[in-house]
Amino acid sequence: MEIPRMRRNLCGQVVHDLGFKILAGQVKPGEALPQEPTLCEQLGVSRTVVREAIKSLAAKGLVESRPKRGTIVRPSADWNYLDSEVLAWHASADGDGQHLRFLTEFRLTVEPAAAALAAKRASEDQLDRIRAALEKMAANTDSVEAFKEADLRFHTEILHATGNPFFSPVAGAIAISLATSLKVTNRQPADNPASVPLHRDVMDAICRRDADAAREAMHRLLADAKRRIESASDATNGTPSA
Structure with missing residues (x-):
């Protein structure tokens, strides 16, 4: 019944x-x-x-x-695009990949600044949580789902470590963007290990309290994701990669 x-x-x-x-x-x-x-x-x-x-x-x-x-x-x-349901509906309806490109642009604007603030303000407990998330990523490169969960935790912990409460609502957008982009760029476990060193560069800079290096490392990380998204999109649409 x-x-x-x-x-x-x-x-x-x-x-x-x-x-x-x-x-x-x-x-x-x-x-x-x-x-x-x-x-x-x-x-x-x-x-x-x-x-x-x-x-x-x-x-x-x-x-x-x-x-x-x-x-x-x-x-x-x-429309409230930072609402988690609105984000999810938009992602599900994203037939041409434009929504994912917009989200990646948004992340490139917000997350490097968040990494710089985290380098200045993170508590030792927050640094430990960022480290733990990265180590979980490194330990789960053979699992798409576990890797995605740890990757999201890594970025979310950095947002929280800014000490600025206005960054917290952005976590929902990051979650949808990350989940959507990983479906494109990390479809197989073999795709996971390449991004771990880029995440480690971000973590190391934050732990050194080097705000400029943290900002630059996060920008490199997201620029790499953007490049891989565009490459995967070109391959799907039959467009030669640059």
Whole structure:
């Protein structure tokens, strides 16, 4: 027998379905979602669930209610791209790889600065956590999933080590970007070892409290990831690599 879903899970599924359609361009900015009765019928849910889902999408900046027009998709510039669900929907709908390129550009702007701040401000406990994440990466190069988890922990610990709370929300964007990019650049365990020395350069610079070297090392690391993403994308699209 099928186990009934809790209402919050059902609402979450409706949020996911509608959010993905918006990010995939199936409902474009300025267009209206189907009317409430239609959504209830299409999705097989109650009006209460639909209303809760619309409130959640509105909180993410995706939609707004307008008199006599219903629920309208807002301009993409209003969307909260740092929201973890919005990021995930965008990544899933990223048919041409543009979303991943944007995320990589974002990381190239933010993470070198974070590494420099971490070099100046990290506590000894935070340095230990960065080291532990790197060592876990090095010990798990034969596992795509374990390597990805340790890689994400490495970058997240550096963001936390800045001592600046505004870097913490960026961790969600980093997580989605990293998970997506590793699917492109590290599809097999054999792809993992090459990036470990680049991560070690970042860690060593942070532990030496050399902010400039940390910034440069993180930039090299992300520039290498960008190059590999572009190379993999060219190979997929049949475009000769430069």
